[in-house]
Amino acid sequence: MxxxxxxxxxxxxxxxxxxxxxxxxxxxxxxxxxxxxxxxPLQPDDFLTQSHAVLDFIVDYYKNIENYPVQSQVEPGYLRKCIPDNAPYSSEPIEAILQDISNDIIPGLTHWQSPNFFAYFQANASNPGFIGEMLCTGFNVVGFSWIASPATTELESIVVDWMGKMLKLPSAFIFSENEGGGGVLYGSTCEAAVCTMAAARDIALNKIGWDNISKLVVYASDQTHSTFQKVSKIVGIKPSNFRPLPTSDATGFALSPNVVHMAMKDDVASGLVPTYLCATMGTTGCCAVDPIEGLGLVAKEYGVWLHVDAAYAGSACICPEFRHYLDGVELADSVSFNPHKWLLTNMDCCCLWVKSPSSLQDSLSNNAVFLSNNASETKGVIDYKDWQVALSRRFRALKLWVVIRRFGVAGLRDHVRSGIMMAEHFEGLVGADPRFEVVVPRRFSLVCFRLKPKVEADGNELNRKLLEAINSTGRAFLIHTLIGGMYVLRFAIGGTLTELRHIIATWKLIQEKADLVEAA
Amino acid sequence: MxxxxxxxxxxxxxxxxxxxxxxxxxxxxxxxxxxxxxxxPLQPDDFLTQSHAVLDFIVDYYKNIENYPVQSQVEPGYLRKCIPDNAPYSSEPIEAILQDISNDIIPGLTHWQSPNFFAYFQANASNPGFIGEMLCTGFNVVGFSWIASPATTELESIVVDWMGKMLKLPSAFIFSENEGGGGVLYGSTCEAAVCTMAAARDIALNKIGWDNISKLVVYASDQTHSTFQKVSKIVGIKPSNFRPLPTSDATGFALSPNVVHMAMKDDVASGLVPTYLCATMGTTGCCAVDPIEGLGLVAKEYGVWLHVDAAYAGSACICPEFRHYLDGVELADSVSFNPHKWLLTNMDCCCLWVKSPSSLQDSLSNNAVFLSNNASETKGVIDYKDWQVALSRRFRALKLWVVIRRFGVAGLRDHVRSGIMMAEHFEGLVGADPRFEVVVPRRFSLVCFRLKPKVEADGNELNRKLLEAINSTGRAFLIHTLIGGMYVLRFAIGGTLTELRHIIATWKLIQEKADLVEAA
Incomplete structure (x- = not known):
């Protein structure tokens, strides 16, 4: 032109x-x-045409997902061979990009949405979650403070109340109960850990002074997610003051309040300051459930911040029959769980509730001049920037709101229960084959099992080989963990597309591979 | 049934x-x-039907966006009156949800995509950014380690190389140059600050021991984004050891290397340990540009980690004529900028490059048993979980890749230049009206100006009234800042939909409101 x-x-x-x-x-x-x-960049006709092409592409992906190896079989460095070293100078058509995604990206994906994905914990995708993300991305507002986009803040405070009530959290965590507490949405449990641990740290330091930061101690179990150890270092807790307390088969690998009590007593005697305790409701390794009430009483005795991490299993507590696993949560200062795992909410979405938002705000406030405004100063609005690490934030509440409304409480419970029912079924299958054993009692939708070795010393190698044999077929993806030193296969159920036929087929695959590794 | x-x-x-x-x-x-x-939840026909309905909704939103008040005019608490107190038990149709978004949510949004949004800095939406998010959300993979989804890690390392080369970063920051450095994608500058500051802290503490954490000092200017002060507290730096060093009109509110040098010298003399220095390329308040080279020399002298925060203005450096603002970046240990501001990439996306990834990994590694795998142990792959705060992570690289390919380097430069050209135009308009003054020289696409008061003491109140008069019309949204105590209006240009006609119309509005507040 x-x-x-x-x-x-x-x-x-x-x-x-x-x-x-x-x-x-x-x-x-x-x-x-x-x-x-x-x-x-936002011309309506182009927007629709290109977005429709991408939607078709995504739907085709879901239709074909069972044809891909669940765990990617590529070798490290494969993609550098496919993609130019430099950005293109001129615009490229969407068709070329989608073709490259088919040819180069999809083979390098491990397919978390495959119905045969049983690794880690699930990351549920769903159409309501997807739609919610589209709306969030379409509006693309940045609601760091109330004034920056009031609906983002207000919807978030409402939807965390909804979710808190679905979990039957004590009124001290619900905004609308007006006891001072409330919730916030983050991207990850890790952020919940950073914010609550920074708050707990500052409460302690306000008493003993910043120069004594090296005296603060954080407690968890040896089954607690490693994120909490990482975070305690991030917020400046001396690494040797993180206590991963031992658990054992005797308590189902749950943290014993007595063990915590003894550890705190010893630390106080040494001049240290117990500061933060993490109780886990459903650990990552074997889904152990820490006794929240017992731990809460110890935390109260020592004036320690109690956080309940229910990242995965919290979802189950929307069902009345599982809610008892959260008993004692009224003693906690904060509780978090991730709808982006098992509750049909696409990545990312983590809920945190706290009894004392002012503790978070004291540690995390961001009071730049350019952020000052009348609403914040005079009207008592929530400014979520002061509840989180970052200043900028996405409109995640919209996504969670769409998910809850599209499924309803009933639909979300159905999803959780169908996962648990399939896990019970799988547990039964394992139990019915005398070559195998379920290593710890199934909790929720996670089954930890292994192939029993003829000689115990060979057990870990045998199961390592079994896992490799299963995963290398591409027909399923599981990971292992160590439980009391024992190499164990984790079978985590709850994928959006997983049906009983996938469980049955995968069990058959596991049995076949067991034949082979036992014969080898 | x-x-x-x-x-x-x-x-x-x-x-x-x-x-x-x-x-x-x-x-x-x-x-x-x-x-x-x-x-x-992922049935293909439903998926398409409902997603199409939402796409139509979003396109209608963009078509009508100029009809909404830019800054929401709702009162605090408005949304609680519209939305039920509890989650619905049963599924609700998507049509009802979209209707509620129209009726209840949109009036509470401040419209960041409005062409008349001139507040904060921009958060550009674009169809390529939107499409990239759809793909990321559709695949919904969680690439915390290479093995968890190899393409997510590999594409990220390639696309940060592309972007690094677009900025002409030194080879020490580019993976493919094999000097050991490279980049990562985060959600925010704040995370870049946490990760680099934790790394710098641990380098210092490895020399002097964790018990001396209270001796560490972090340096920035009084114009540096308040996030850095917040982050220094998050990572355990004693609050009184954060130094917001003074700037003035004499340096265009840039941080003087001499001032930093003196501050570090004093601190060393007091037994403190200079640890981290933040240089900003384009501050939030008035877009000051710190002299990176001069600050780098001081940082080297004191063995301090130098981070360059180019969150907003970094985008401009993809244009050869603006790249000189990054001169001296070869002396930095890390540099970050946000494509989600001005580079047509929907929220969220922040690039960080570091010379020494092992410093990040030493502070941020997460080595749980369930994360162990052959690739991580033997094949030297990147596990981005060890470069960031959280374990889980989204496939942001896909979005940035789609954006760069759809626009090409040329298209992205065009967008930056059109914003700067419009800002020059606005600067000219302000300069041509003797009642107004441009308070600091325009940099990039930010113009800081005010209505000149008859009596200087009235200046701040006069401009506060002017700002309120403009924003309350709903026809534009600006914010203020304080520059050397002077209340100044910030006019930040660069929105995806902003055209010259919006600048001209808003200037007319500003002049009209100036007539009124001057007459009052």
């Missing part, structure tokens, strides 16, 4: 005179003195 | 016998003993 002189922008008395036709559809590439046609 | 006896699940020898017809389409609500039809 060429321009005549009249259409060229000129500067006159210090003011740019730019013909609108240029500014709207063209711009001058100063580097090359070339006139290029500028893409209109 | 009713079930006959044969279709009821039964437990037999410890194994659930569940008719597939039940498990596929039904589930039992144990709470109410009711049989409910279960929504299929």
């Amino acid at each position: 060429s321009l005549n002189k009249k259409q060229t922008p000129i500067k006159k008395n210090g003011i740019w005179i730019i013909p609108l036709t240029i500014l709207l559809t063209l711009s001058i590439d100063m580097g090359s003195n070339r006139i290029v046609e500028m893409m209109q | 009713s079930l006959n006896k044969k279709q009821t699940p039964i437990k037999k020898n410890g194994i659930w016998i569940i008719p597939l017809t039940i498990l596929l389409t039904l589930s039992i609500d144990m709470g109410s003993n009711r049989i409910v039809e279960m929504m299929q």
Whole structure:
């Protein structure tokens, strides 16, 4: 496209005179003195055409997902061979990009949405979660403070109340109960850990002074998610003051209040300051459930912040028959769980509730001049920037709201129960084959099992080989953990697309591979 | 729907016998003993129908966006009156949800995508950014380690190389140059600050011991984003050891290397340990540019980690004519900027590059048993979980990759340049009206200006009234900042939909409101 002189922008008395036709559809590439046609980044027709193409692509992906190896079989470095070393200078068509995703990206994905994905914990995708993300991404507002986009803050406070009531959390955690507590949405449990641990740290330091930060101690079990150890270092707790307290088969690998009590007593005797205790409702390794009430009483005795991490298993507590696993949560200062795991909410979404938001705010407030405004100063609104690590934040509440409304409490309970029912079924299958054993009692939708060795010393190697044999087929993906030193296979159920037929087929695969590794 | 006896699940020898017809389409609500039809969360036809409805909704939103007040005019608490106190028990149709979004949510949004949004800095949405998010959300993989989904890690390392080369970063920050450095994608600058500051802290503490953490000092300017002060407390730096060093009109509010040098010298003399220095390329308040090279030399002298925060203005450096603002970056240990601000990438996306990834890993590694795998142990792959705060992570690289390919380097430069050209135009308009003054020289696409008061003491109140008069019309949204105590209006240009006509109309609005507040 060429321009005549009249259409060229000129500067006159210090003011740019730019013909609108240029500014709207063209711009001058100063580097090359070339006139290029500028893409209109939000033009409605393009927006629809291209978004529809991508939707079709995603639906095809779901239709074909069982045809892909669950765990990617690529070798490290494979993608550098497919993709140019430098960004393209000019625009490329969406068709070319989707073709490259098919050819180059999909083979390198491990398919978390495959119905045969039984590794880690699930990361449920769903159409309501997807739609919620589209709306969030479409509006693309940044609600760090109330004034920056009031609905983002207000919907978030409402939807965390909804979720808190679904979990039957004590009123001290629910905004609408007006006892001072409430909730917030984060991207990860890790952020919940950073924010609550920073708050607990500052409460302690307000008493003993910042120069004594090296005296603070954080408690957890040896089954607690490693994130809590990482976070305690991030917030400046001396690494040797993180206590991963021992658990054992005797308590189902749950943390014993007595063990915590003894550890705190010893630390106090040594001049240290117990500060934070993490209780886990459903550990990652074998889904142990710490006794929240017992731990809460110890925490109260020592004036320690009690956090309940229910990242995975919290979802189950929306069903009345599982809610008792959260008993004692009224003694906690904070509790978190991740709808992005098992509750049909696409990544990412973590709920945190606290009894004392002011403790978070004291540690995390961000009071730049450019953030000051009347609403924050006079109207008592929530400014979530002061509840979290980052300033910017996405409109995650919209996603969680759409998910809850589309499924309803009933639909979400159905999803949880169908996962647990399938896990019971799998547990039964394992129990019915005398070559195998379920290593710890099944909790929720996680089954930890192994192939029994003829000689115990060979057990770990035998099961390592079994796991490799299963995963290398690409027909299922499991991971292992160590339970009391024993190499154990984790079978985590709850994928959005997983049906009983996938459980049965995978069990058959496991049995076949057991035949092979036992014969080898 | 009713079930006959044969279709009821039964437990037999410890194994659930569940008719597939039940498990596929039904589930039992144990709470109410009711049989409910279960929504299929990823059923292709539903997925397309509902997603199309939402796409149409979003396109309508963009079409109508100029009709909404830019800054929401709702009162605090408005939304509680519209939304039920509890989650619905049963599924609700998508149409009802979209209707509620129109009626209840949109009035409470401040419209960051409005072409008349000139507040804070921009958060650009674009169709490529939106599409990239759809793909990320559709795959919904969690690539915390290479093995968990290899393509997510590999594409990220390639796309941060692309972006690093677009910024002409030194080879020490580019993976493919094999000097040991490289980049990572985060959600926010704040996370870049946490990770680099934790790394710098641990380098210092490895020399002087954790018990001396209270001696560490972090340096920035009084214009540095308040996030850095917040983060220094998060990572356990004693609050009184954060130094917001003074700047002035004389340096255009840039941080003077001499001032830093003196501060470090004093601290060392007091037995403190200079640890981390933040240089900003384009501050939030008035877009000051710190002299990176001069600050880098001081940082080297004191063995301090130098981070360059180019959150907003980094985008401009993809244009050769602006790259010089990053001169000296070869002396930095890390540099970050946010494509989610001005580079047409929907929230969220922040790039961080470091020379020494092992410093990050030493502070942030997460080595749980369930994360161990052959690739991590033997094949030298990148596990991004060890570069960041959280374990879980989204496939943001896909979004940035789609954005870069759809626009090309040329298209992205065009977008930056059109914003700067419009800012020059606005600067000219302000300069041509003798009642106004541009308070600091325009940098990039931010113009800081004010209405000149007849009596200087009235200046702040006059401009506060002017700002309120402008924003309350709903026809534009600006915010203020304080520059050397002076209340100044910030006009931040660069929105995806902003055209010259919006600048001109808003300037007319500002002039009209100036007439009124001057007359009052």
